[in-house]
Amino acid sequence: MEAKITFKRIINLFAISAKMNLMWLLRDTKYALLAILADSISNISVVSSVYLIALRFGGIGNMSVDEVLFMMAYSTIITGIFILFGSNNNIHISRIIGRGQLEHLFIQPLPLKIQLMTCGFIPFTGGSNFIIGCILLIIAVNRLQLQVTFWWIFLLFAFIIATMVIIVARSYLVSSAAFYAPVAAEEISSLVIDGTWLLSTFPLSGMPRFIQVPLLTILPEGLMAWFPSLCLLGKPPLNLSEYYPLIYALFIALIAKYVFKKGLNYYVKKGSNRYVHYGFRS
Amino acid sequence: MLKKDPTDMSTTDFAVSMSNVTKIFTQWQRDNTLKGLLKNLIKPEKQKIIALDDVSFTIRKGEFVAYAGPNGAGKSTTMKLLGGMLLPNSGRISVLPMSPQKQRTMLMQQLGILFGNRTELWWDHPVIQSFEWKKVVWGIPDKMYRDNLAMVTELLDIGGLLKTFARELSLGQRMKADLAMMLLHSPQVILLDEPTLGLDVVAKRQMIDFLKKINKENGVTIIVTSHDMDDLEEMAERVLMISSGKIAFDGSFAELRTVAGNFTRVVITMDNEFIPELIGCKLISSKNRLLEYDVDLAKMSVSHLLGQLATVEGIRDVEIKKAPIEQVIARLYRDWSSND
Numbered sequence: 001m002e003a004k005i006t007f008k009r010i011i012n013l014f015a016i017s018a019k020m021n022l023m024w025l026l027r028d029t030k031y032a033l034l035a036i037l038a039d040s041i042s043n044i045s046v047v048s049s050v051y052l053i054a055l056r057f058g059g060i061g062n063m064s065v066d067e068v069l070f071m072m073a074y075s076t077i078i079t080g081i082f083i084l085f086g087s088n089n090n091i092h093i094s095r096i097i098g099r100g101q102l103e104h105l106f107i108q109p110l111p112l113k114i115q116l117m118t119c120g121f122i123p124f125t126g127g128s129n130f131i132i133g134c135i136l137l138i139i140a141v142n143r144l145q146l147q148v149t150f151w152w153i154f155l156l157f158a159f160i161i162a163t164m165v166i167i168v169a170r171s172y173l174v175s176s177a178a179f180y181a182p183v184a185a186e187e188i189s190s191l192v193i194d195g196t197w198l199l200s201t202f203p204l205s206g207m208p209r210f211i212q213v214p215l216l217t218i219l220p221e222g223l224m225a226w227f228p229s230l231c232l233l234g235k236p237p238l239n240l241s242e243y244y245p246l247i248y249a250l251f252i253a254l255i256a257k258y259v260f261k262k263g264l265n266y267y268v269k270k271g272s273n274r275y276v277h278y279g280f281r282s
Numbered sequence: 283m284l285k286k287d288p289t290d291m292s293t294t295d296f297a298v299s300m301s302n303v304t305k306i307f308t309q310w311q312r313d314n315t316l317k318g319l320l321k322n323l324i325k326p327e328k329q330k331i332i333a334l335d336d337v338s339f340t341i342r343k344g345e346f347v348a349y350a351g352p353n354g355a356g357k358s359t360t361m362k363l364l365g366g367m368l369l370p371n372s373g374r375i376s377v378l379p380m381s382p383q384k385q386r387t388m389l390m391q392q393l394g395i396l397f398g399n400r401t402e403l404w405w406d407h408p409v410i411q412s413f414e415w416k417k418v419v420w421g422i423p424d425k426m427y428r429d430n431l432a433m434v435t436e437l438l439d440i441g442g443l444l445k446t447f448a449r450e451l452s453l454g455q456r457m458k459a460d461l462a463m464m465l466l467h468s469p470q471v472i473l474l475d476e477p478t479l480g481l482d483v484v485a486k487r488q489m490i491d492f493l494k495k496i497n498k499e500n501g502v503t504i505i506v507t508s509h510d511m512d513d514l515e516e517m518a519e520r521v522l523m524i525s526s527g528k529i530a531f532d533g534s535f536a537e538l539r540t541v542a543g544n545f546t547r548v549v550i551t552m553d554n555e556f557i558p559e560l561i562g563c564k565l566i567s568s569k570n571r572l573l574e575y576d577v578d579l580a581k582m583s584v585s586h587l588l589g590q591l592a593t594v595e596g597i598r599d600v601e602i603k604k605a606p607i608e609q610v611i612a613r614l615y616r617d618w619s620s621n622d
Contacts, residue, residue: 016414268369
């Protein structure tokens with residue numbers, strides 16, 4: 001039997017994370033603003049480089065310059081949401097597991113999923129990419145003269161959620177290795193997610209099928225921005241259904257849930273004989 | 283060695299109950315030789331470590347219990363099992379009376395846990411920010427939060443620390459802030475694992491006084507582990523001693539001294555450099571004509587000891603006192619170790 005968690009309680013948890021983020025910003029404003037600026041420049045550079053290539057060559061593959069801009073906007077929104085909700089290693093969970101810090105979560109009177117969902121929310125220092133992404137999206141939609149209907153907006157939200165689910169599920173899936181090998185797998189999530197992040201911003205249109213297919217299945221970087229963007233533009237690639245990212249998200253989420261739960265059971269049976277404080281609540 | 287049977291009481295009377303709990307860990311064994319490495323690839327060698335071996339005990343509400351034992355005896359494992367951080371291989375655990383594994387979130391509303399080598403404070407925020415965070419996460423009602431904050435601020439004298447960043451606190455200050463934070467939700471049971479670790483005499487004194495006060499006045503059940511037996515003796519009425527995963531002793535400190543032998547320290551101040559030999563007494567130190575002997579008064583009567591001393595020429599002063607509890611425990615640990 002578990003304590004009931006109300007919607008109000010979840011909002012309060014998000015609110016305290018936001019408040020602490022604001023307090024940090026107001027206390028160390030100079031450094032916080034520098035961090036925000038560096039983060040924004042870094043992410044804009046990534047998408048700008050792809051956009052500049054598209055500008056120089058009049059598009060990439062079968063995608064026009066404005067379609068590439070749309071994809072870059074989608075990618076920036078995803079990066080923005082990742083940063084917005086993913087501080088405190090709640091997405092890069094292998095760090096918490098590998099450092100033996102899960103025990104700090106066990107002593108809180110909340111289900112683990114609620115803790116992890118709410119503890120990494122940093123709207124004041126982590127919102128810049130999300131805002132830039134939204135601005136880019138509005139520009140791209142205008143340039144492409146897309147008809148924005150309620151259904152289209154619903155699909156946009158659905159694809160964004162699906163992409164985030166895929167990112168989190170991938171992280172939790174690989175992070176489960178840290179239950180068994182805490183030292184070796186402590187950084188596995190950041191290696192897998194951040195290591196392939198650049199690939200996710202590249203338009204795969206025009207690439208051979210043997211490159212596209214693995215990037216939509218085994219290493220789903222094509223689902224991070226390229227595939228959903230084309231679906232939203234009404235051109236789902238490879239004759240796949242536009243619901244493919246949603247099905248993939250559900251599939252990988254179920255696998256991740258199973259594997260992570262198994263790892264967690266192993267953890268509470270075997271315990272962790274490693275504890276390091278760094279990175280915890282810092 | 284004395285071992286009490288778990289007393290028969292209703293579930294509403296006890297704060298903590300462990301019944302036939304066994305916890306086994308597996309340790310990988312590695313050999314650095316080539317043969318060992320090859321063997322490890324094919325069939326890795328594992329060793330079973332029995333951290334807790336069919337352990338049973340109950341702790342009543344409002345008790346202050348010291349949980350002691352040598353390194354690797356199973357103290358932290360017990361704490362983690364009670365706190366729902368580990369699952370036992372077998373046996374039943376109940377706290378207040380809930381299952382730490384099945385009712386973790388409900389139990390954590392009434393349980394406070396503090397590990398001396400860890401902090402729950404937000405490193406890069408003032409202490410008061412961590413307290414406010416806890417208020418939200420634990421869903422502490424406003425009045426309870428205000429009252430408890432006022433209480434811990436006064437009793438632990440942390441008023442000056444509330445606006446200080448956690449990363450700038452000394453170890454003693456950090457422990458006090460952690461202890462204060464742990465109490466904000468009015469836990470009925472507190473588990474403290476080495477809370478006095480690294481504290482200086484003043485900070486330790488303050489912490490001990492505080493714990494005794496909340497146990498006595500608020501009826502909070504406290505289970506504390508420490509290597510410092512003097513601290514434990516001062517704090518707790520009951521001591522549970524664990525050795526090699528088994529409860530080796532359960533009783534009061536006075537009973538523990540009896541079980542371990544009635545070890546007494548005899549301190550003699552001499553007028554001259556003579557060092558007398560006393561039958562049944564062991565000389566443990568001799569400095570500036572001050573001689574210290576160990577004697578087990580369970581084996582020799584006080585009158586016999588005094589009789590011996592009366593025959594010695596040149597004694598200026600004699601003091602007979604209890605041996606420090608640390609020494610009693612050290613003997614017990616050595617005995618248990620040789621019995622294993």
